[in-house]
Amino acid sequence: MSQKINLKLKVWRQKNTSSSGNFETYKVTTDTDASFLEMLDVVNEELIVSGKEPIAFDHDCREGICGMCGAVVNGQPHGPQRKTTLCQLHMRKFKDGDSIVLEPFRARAMPVVKDLVVDRSAFDRVVQAGGYVSVKTGGVPDANAIAISKENSDLAMDAAQCIGCSACVAACPNASAMLFVSAKVSHLALLPQGQPERHSRAKQMVMQMDKEGFGNCSNEYECEAACPKGISVSNIARMNRDYLKAGLS
Amino acid sequence: MFKIHRLLSERSRSVTVSGLALILFLIFHLSGNLLIYKGPEAFNAYAHFLESLGTIKYIARIGLIGLFLTHMFFTVLVVKENIKARGKRYDVSKPVGKRSLATRLMPMSGTFILVYLIVHLLDYTLADHHTVASVMNGENLGLYGLVLNSFQTPWRVIFYVLAMGAIGMHLVHAIQSVCQTFGFNHPVYSKHIKRASVFIGVLIAVGFASIPLFINVVASCSTAASCAL
Amino acid sequence: MALDAKIPSGPIAEKWSKHKFEMKLVNPANKRKYNIIVVGTGLAGASAAASLGELGYNVKAFCFQDSPRRAHSIAAQGGINAAKNYANDGDSIHRLFYDTVKGGDYRAREANVHRLAEVSCNIIDQCVAQGVPFAREYGGLLDNRSFGGAQVSRTFYARGQTGQQLLLGAYSALMKETAKGTVKMFPRREMLDLVVIDDKARGIIVRNLITGELERHEADAVLLATGGYGNVFYLSTNAIGSNVTAAWRAHKKGAFFANPCYTQIHPTCIPVHGDYQSKLTLMSESLRNDGRVWVPKKKGDTRAPKDIPESEREYYLENRYPSFGNLVPRDIASRNAKSVCDDGLGVGSTQMAVYLDFADAIKRLGRDSIEEKYGNLFEMYERITGEDPYATPMMIYPAVHYTMGGLWVDYNLQSTIPGMFVLGEANFSDHGANRLGASALMQGLADGYFVIPYTLGNYLATNKLEKVTTEHPEFVAAEAAQKEKIEKLLSIKGTRTVDSFHRELGMVMWDKCGMARTEEGLKEALVRIPQIRDEFWKNVTVTGSEGEFNQVLERAGRVADFLEFAETMVTDALNRKESCGGHFREESQTEEGEAKRDDENFCHVNAWEYQGVGMTPILHKEALSFENVPLTQRSYK
Missing domain, CATH: 1.10.1060.10 (Alpha-helical ferredoxin)
Incomplete structure (x- = not known):
């Protein structure tokens, strides 16, 4: 059964490739049936309404096949569930009160475009x-x-x-x-x-x-x-x- | 024709090739060392044989030094590149795979082996084998005596055993890694290769480490005779 | 303007060969002098760009994703049809042609469909040569399966990822040409406008999504392969980025939009489970081969499915369609799910779902057998819903999946704007009112590999094209108009997000112009849509600025277009007072509640000419004639 959980997000924010970037923290209440990206959508909707820039992240098909989405979740690419893309990771894998650190995929050959978006x-x-x-x-x-x-x-x-x-x-x-x-x-x-x-x-x-x-x-x-x-x-x-x-x- | 840039473009493989050669050297070295269990005559005869090789010995030494330097040079090059390739490091990093301790400790074991190697060369290879340090109960037993006397010191034994542990660990990752780098990976045999890799690594480490341990713990060297193992 | 489909004369089976011979050719040495723009790099776009590059044209290809490999063709699961008759079960080009015309409920153009069936065999050959790893039998030859209720095994597949493998094949050809320099790839570019000079398509305006710069690109011909408009419903199985923008802006520049009301609703999708939901996930309809669809007989029955005894279950598909049972075509399965839920028999937290139960199949065949067949799908279901479908029935509900309508094109795939060609899902021609399973991939690749390389050459060889530069006043004006539009979006600074408008539009479209449509509901939608659109332009908030990577701005532009397009779609649905394929008008049904076509009054294509925002577009009709497949009413009883 779905339930609401509260999470603390620490997200890498970087305006563009040449700027330096830093972590920002956000609080979010999410449904456990939501996907990870839907949880980010909720954070972004709230940011937009308060006039702030939403977190940029790449995504498209949201069914695990296009390869567009991805970020490092608590030190693991695509998060804690094996053989699962970020869009297919669901929030029931997290517990109320969890902290999540979100970073872009990092490699010199794939520079950050903005926030969690990288150039592949x-x-x-x-x-x-x-x-x-x-x-x-x-x-x-x-x-x-x-x-x-x-x-x-x-x-x-x-x-x-x-x-x-x-x-x-x-x-x-x-x-x-x-x-x-x-x-x-x-x-x-x-x-x-x-x-x-x-x-x-x-x-x-x-x-x-x-x-x-x-x-x-x-x-x-x-x-x-x-x-x-x-x-x-x-x-x-x-x-x-x-x-x-x-x-x- | 040898081209330095060709080798440079093969840096990762150069580490593997020099490493493989060093593994072969280790096996040769171990088989010689084990002669110590046969007693002073056999062991010293082996040492003399190596000494008597003359020019060949120097060529071999230069070759070995070359291998070590190649291994280290390209490792440093590769590591520097790898650090550069990551760029900004992760704030949180949590390995996903089942990397063995041996794999994770490769940089540490490698560095430790380098330190050990310097000590080891100064201890035996470059030391004079016929000083008082080789005298046991009034008899100069050459390299054999030097080895036996030196392992009466507990810290040296501990240092050597730890170093052999590091070598073993280094090999456990290295042997299966050599196979992968040279393209050998098979749904059935790869599992055995991994096992063999652990087995060979442990065997070499135990073989080497047995000598100081045996000398210090098992053999009581109050007399030269009793030390003839 | 009279619509001329330019269908070649002669018997149906000879039209394409005859036409290929009659078309003019471009001298090989001259090909590199022609600049061709291809927008979209899915199956149709990538295959077209690569094939034209191979021929020697100077191609520029554009996509909004970070790489051409991401296009949504990649998500197609089931397979691709071809009339190879490898299975020796009586298939032929004519049978594939026949099945497609009938499956499309007699609203497709016969000549186009026949050509599609003809080139279907070449597609498989081409893909295999590229290294597409289609499923094989132990003897080493290609395996086929029957799909979507077809009576022959003509579907080629690569596990559950056929679309991915075909797209990666076309993408590899595209990369090969990019390396050679015949194709220049422009990823992360969104087409904002078509530039028409002297009544011919001569270029496009794109926004560089990373820098925000507007770019002008000129060409001798523009090919749109920009996919379908399913996201007008907000929730669909389309990718989040799929949009109508390129097609709609070309429509505003004079290209007619054909049959926008034809949308396909796929019956086996994972139901909506919350208001945060961003997309729907399709599960292969092969599940209906072994799953039994049912709902409780009692309204509002909240018991767990295992506690509902057999006698209190309604297996509505098996009861209503005894001969086809759970395997009725997509449109019928979808509409029935909707009707039982509308009657209050739906299950799940939203009561907008029906059970797809594998208990009997597991009992009959064993769990292992079910796992072998559907293991991946069951895993995916569990990942998304957190429920184990081996233990409890799956819950499914229909979702928007594919759009048969699109920009009107003639037999040569040319739109009503000379020099602008439309390929793949973005055009309208081959599927009529309903697309058969495993036919979308076939059409996209047919257009790109085997049709456009011929018809484009004919256009270039028979039209004198003056040299134009991007300094032409039309380019300057088009760019200025787009810049103004972007500045307008950024300046509103209202209180509602882009997504909230999209969601609101989606609800109206799903309720009034979804699986079942009524005159009353459609008229209501025609009132609601302009209201939402007006509020959007007064109260939307778009953060950030224009000169940077700005995903909110991207979405705002797309939603603005959906808000205009939706009105035309509803207008089309209102105009078509018959039921056919994916378009079901409640006023037009048989006594048993099945779709009833009206061939006397509606055996034609509706092609709409743009008149302005909020203005009723002008309707043009292209009559359809069926000389080879006699018109009959479909029956699956």
Whole structure:
């Protein structure tokens, strides 16, 4: 049954990329059936009515698939519930009187745009470096011309489920983007369609990732634990393998 | 052709490769050390053999120093980059995953190993093996005597055992990490690799640590004869 | 102005091939001289931008999200139809065509639907080549399932994330072209106006959502792929950002809006549970394969569902539609849920929900089997509601899901403004009055990959386009008008939030122009909407300033457009005095309470021409003729 709980929020406020930012505290009474973002909506409605600027946060589909939302809740990207995006986290996971600290995903490669909104365009540039199969529209073979084992197809789908939310970067002690990059590399490496460009893809995407200023992987696997879609670090190993092969060939 | 910028772009992997080489060295080192259980003749003969290698010994030493320096240099480089990559740090940070103690303590164990290494080199490698410190009951037992005498001091034993603990912990994370970095991850075997990683790490640590402990606690070294283990 | 759909002559199955040959081509060397603007990067927009980039055009693509990969196509769960007949169960292009025309309740344009069915097969080939990981059988070939009551298995799927995988496929093609430089991507830009010069679409005004700057972009053609307007209801399964702004502002510049009253209500969504609610979540309608829908027989029965004995339960779908039972089409399932709740039989705290019970299925098939089929959905339900659907029945209620109406386009996807093309959900043409399951993804990709690359070339090759610059007076005037509008919004400084107006509008639309509509209710809405709009422009408060990242300002602009658009939508619903597909007029029903079409008077498309805020738009009609699928009344008894 739903009930009302009172919470204290400590939220990172930052006017724009170049300003320094600080924490502000807010009190909110919320219904336990509300989602985390709906709780923020309530805070914002109150702020707007009193003429203050609401907390800026990114969000769109609110059903856990677009990858737009995300913030660090009490030190954990997307909050305390595993395999759950911030929009799908519900307030019944909190208790009356709880304090919540809300910070943006932090990485130099993803600067804060405003408050909890960050610039993730680095991800797009990494995909531009090779996260595709170079086929043009039309002139492709029949869809059933190539058989793909169910096992590989399922593994490819596991990797392809990445929503690009960047929680992996936020969770990594080194702000590394290996899980995101490897999910795309793996998805295509597991399919016959991805073979012709397999090794160059791994190399180009890793090089672009480094160029963007993400940190280095030290195999701590925080990314996997924080990933709302449960993307496995075995994808990182697969990318490492392909990257190595690209270097040797 | 060796290109420094190529190596620099491979900084993360350089840490892994040099680390792997150091693990192999540790295994070699341990197998030599364990000769101490065979007695002064065997142990000193091994030490003499190493001494007699001459130029090769110096090449090996330079190589080892090179490995250590590479490992440290790139680690520092990578850590500096990682700190920079985060930028502003989190106010609250609560790990989500099941990071082992070994993983979380990598920077601490690494630093401790460096301090230990300096002490260790001064203690034995660079020390004169034929001073009074090697004399046991009037007999100069060379390196063997030096080792046995030095481990009569409890603080040294504690320091060495702690250092071996740090090395063990470092390896527990490092071994499975090497596999991941070189692309080996398998739904079935990875679990075993993690177990093997713990096993090897503990084995190496216990192997090394057994020596000071055994000397100090088990063996009573009132006489040279009784110390012939 | 007479509407000319430009449907090619000849037998239905040959129209598209014939038309493709007859259309003029642009010389390959000249393509890079043409600038093309694509607004929206969902399935239609991303596939169009990538395909046009590959052909050599100079493309600029815009989206309001931080990355083109976020577009709401990503949320589609079920699948995509294609007439591949891999299942050997009698499917064909003609059958897919037939099913779509019938499913659309005979309010779609036959020629467009046939083309859609023809290219459906190419779409699957294209997606597989891109690496979309569709579900496969053990032999390694593609798996199909039957979906949404179709009698053949023609739906391709990638777990419950088909939309995501297709969008990521199109997005990867878009990124490939961006890397090559043929497409320039402009994320976090919102289109505020269309610039029309010499009666042709020649550019757009956008707001950079990060800096707040207004930008002018010129082009030889403008493609809108900006999705549907479901958020006019405030609560819908659409993304929070989905809006009608781009389409509406193009409408104000002369593009006709067609059939805005056709909205699809999806029957299996998680019910509303509080006034803070921001959106509704859809659960795949595959749940109705095993779940039984019921309500208590007694009004206001507050007993827990397990305490209500079998004899006191009303399995209304099974009783009313014995042959289809719980699997009746979306519109019928939705309307029946509404009617039982209106009769006071609804359950849950708001009494606006019905039970979807899996107890029998669990007893019959075992919990494991149910978990295997619906595990993800059950988890999602529990995450949102905090209730365990294995132990207690799910509660569901219909929610707005898709809008079949949109900007009017001819066979070439060109709107009534030459040079402006409309793709995907933003146009109106292919689904008629009701969209079949797994057809939205098909249409978006068909338009983007396989239709627009041909028809756009024909437009460019047959029209002489003078060079224009962004210094043209029309650009200057359009930007000034938008700047003024933004300043006006910021200067009101009233006492109510943007969302409060949106919510109020949504309630009116849901009550009066939702699942069931009456002349009386629609007329009331036509009184209420202008009142809300007037108050909005007097009493809304928009914080912050224009020259910065300002989400309140973004939403204010969108809600202002919904407040104008809603009136046209209601006007359309009032005009269409028949029931068809997603449009149910209570005055037009059979004795059993089913939708009754009026083919004699309403077998046409309503296309509305803008006249000004609050003014009744002018109605233009495009007659529909059904030469290949005979007109019949749908029956699911």
